[in-house]
Amino acid sequence: MNAFQRNESKETLFTFISAGDDPPKGDFPVQKKSPKLCGSNYPLSIAFIVVNEFCERFSYYGMRAVLTLYFVSFFHWDENLSTSVYHAFSALCYFTPVIGAIMADSWMGKYKTIIYLSIVYVVGHLIKSVGAIPSLGNEVVHVVLSMTGLFLIALGTGGIKPCVSAFGGDQFEEEHTSERSKFFSVFYLSINAGSLISTFVTPVLRGDVKCFGEDCYALAFGVPAALMVLALGK
Numbered sequence: 001m002n003a004f005q006r007n008e009s010k011e012t013l014f015t016f017i018s019a020g021d022d023p024p025k026g027d028f029p030v031q032k033k034s035p036k037l038c039g040s041n042y043p044l045s046i047a048f049i050v051v052n053e054f055c056e057r058f059s060y061y062g063m064r065a066v067l068t069l070y071f072v073s074f075f076h077w078d079e080n081l082s083t084s085v086y087h088a089f090s091a092l093c094y095f096t097p098v099i100g101a102i103m104a105d106s107w108m109g110k111y112k113t114i115i116y117l118s119i120v121y122v123v124g125h126l127i128k129s130v131g132a133i134p135s136l137g138n139e140v141v142h143v144v145l146s147m148t149g150l151f152l153i154a155l156g157t158g159g160i161k162p163c164v165s166a167f168g169g170d171q172f173e174e175e176h177t178s179e180r181s182k183f184f185s186v187f188y189l190s191i192n193a194g195s196l197i198s199t200f201v202t203p204v205l206r207g208d209v210k211c212f213g214e215d216c217y218a219l220a221f222g223v224p225a226a227l228m229v230l231a232l233g234k
Helices: 003-011 046-066 067-074 077-094 099-131 139-170 177-208 217-233
Strands: none
Touching: 003 046, 003 067, 003 177, 046 067, 046 139, 046 177, 046 217, 067 077, 077 099, 077 139, 077 177, 099 217, 139 177
């Protein structure tokens, strides 16, 4: 076969469709539009995203509001060690978004990253709550459970951070730019509302409710854990 014949054989692989022809059926599937919220242009899924973010922020800031007191009064650590561990945990929470971004962009996509790391998040909260039960084991057991729970919480909260807002924005169609802008306003309102409410509620649960004859850290950590379970269910 000469060069002209090779070029001719390649040209036969292409099919040209004129402007009046219909495209081949099956090659261009029609995308189904997502259900709308109350007949508006807002996708129904964004309601779940907003509620999810409120619960997640409540669980994170609610747990963090009593964390230093937990180290001082439950573990009897001095203030320097308690403050150091607290800031190490906070720093890890701001580092793990890099891991979440890599997982979402290079491996699983935003949706699966949110789901899987939310499960890690919930497990971390549950372990943290169990570690705050005084009658369960000795001090070493409490420390191991608490540090394991904090590590998983840091991985979960940081891992989903770069994904949730972007995933919410992806729910909108290109022509609905104003609705997308309003969604981000409501989204960040839910973040601040969850953070603010939890900062007041969680210390009340710790100080005003007694369990096992002392301050109820298990409840203070358990309520944020329950909110995170609710967020995952959403």
